[in-house]
Amino acid sequence: MAGPVSVLPPLEHPPSRPRLTPLSLAVFPRLATAALDLVFPALCAVCEARLGPRRRDPLCGPCWDAIDRIVPPYCDRCGVPMPMREPPESSELGACRSDRGSSAGFARATLPGGGSEGAIEAPFDELEEGPPPPAVCSACVADGPAYDYSRSAAVYGGVLREALHRLKFGGRRALARPLADLAVEQCGPSLPDGIAAIVPVPLAGDRERERGFNQAALLAERVAQGLALPVRARWLARGRATRPQSDLPAAERSANVRGAFRAAPAVAGRHVLLVDDVLTTGATLAECARALRAAGADRIGALTVARVR
Numbered sequence: 001m002a003g004p005v006s007v008l009p010p011l012e013h014p015p016s017r018p019r020l021t022p023l024s025l026a027v028f029p030r031l032a033t034a035a036l037d038l039v040f041p042a043l044c045a046v047c048e049a050r051l052g053p054r055r056r057d058p059l060c061g062p063c064w065d066a067i068d069r070i071v072p073p074y075c076d077r078c079g080v081p082m083p084m085r086e087p088p089e090s091s092e093l094g095a096c097r098s099d100r101g102s103s104a105g106f107a108r109a110t111l112p113g114g115g116s117e118g119a120i121e122a123p124f125d126e127l128e129e130g131p132p133p134p135a136v137c138s139a140c141v142a143d144g145p146a147y148d149y150s151r152s153a154a155v156y157g158g159v160l161r162e163a164l165h166r167l168k169f170g171g172r173r174a175l176a177r178p179l180a181d182l183a184v185e186q187c188g189p190s191l192p193d194g195i196a197a198i199v200p201v202p203l204a205g206d207r208e209r210e211r212g213f214n215q216a217a218l219l220a221e222r223v224a225q226g227l228a229l230p231v232r233a234r235w236l237a238r239g240r241a242t243r244p245q246s247d248l249p250a251a252e253r254s255a256n257v258r259g260a261f262r263a264a265p266a267v268a269g270r271h272v273l274l275v276d277d278v279l280t281t282g283a284t285l286a287e288c289a290r291a292l293r294a295a296g297a298d299r300i301g302a303l304t305v306a307r308v309r
Contacts, residue, residue: 180222268296
């Protein structure tokens, strides 16, 4: 007969580690950044001052705040800033409503300097009742762009011009992060629904090899994260080499990129959003839009960090 079975002591479990909460996970990177800044002070990529409050790495707070952002109203088609429409005086409103068959029933946008040339007339009652109609500049009324709409975050100049130059020509890839965030923060709320994918404007092969990256692709990746959309870089490609647009006068830019792009059949029936760094004349974006349209794209938008005033 076997002897009595001895009872083994219970296994000792090691003490459980404290669980990391989302708050603690968020604090650790900040502490690490602060520690690194003490040893290796981080400097702004533009002004080279030490990064401090309101920093948008690698931009300091003052440089970030100095960017000349574009705010409404702007043209619903091309995105160019438009003058603010002045509401009618209450005494004039009654007269306008009593005479809707005449031009007195319309408000005109007043341009800087007091003129109104190029402004679009809108009925007062449309301004008073319900949402206002889309504002379209006179240039788009006469001959709109090849794309359906365009948005730009800020005016090309000053801090933003320097940041884009250092991204493109100085190899400061980290600048793509705050610049793309700027585009999302400024333009995201005004983008229409139904966008299927983000498509970066392709860079010429030799320039991408020389630079080591396509700045539009870097921006597109970050923009896609902010908008929760996929990136489809292969939906648009360059079919031939072109000269750098920055080397050409405005009159020659359209001819330089004419027929330079080809789109994949996958764009057929889809709403795509082109992403690039700067809108100057719009020639490159327009030619990209023509290639996408030829492949059957249903709707085409354009989003840039900056536009030339």
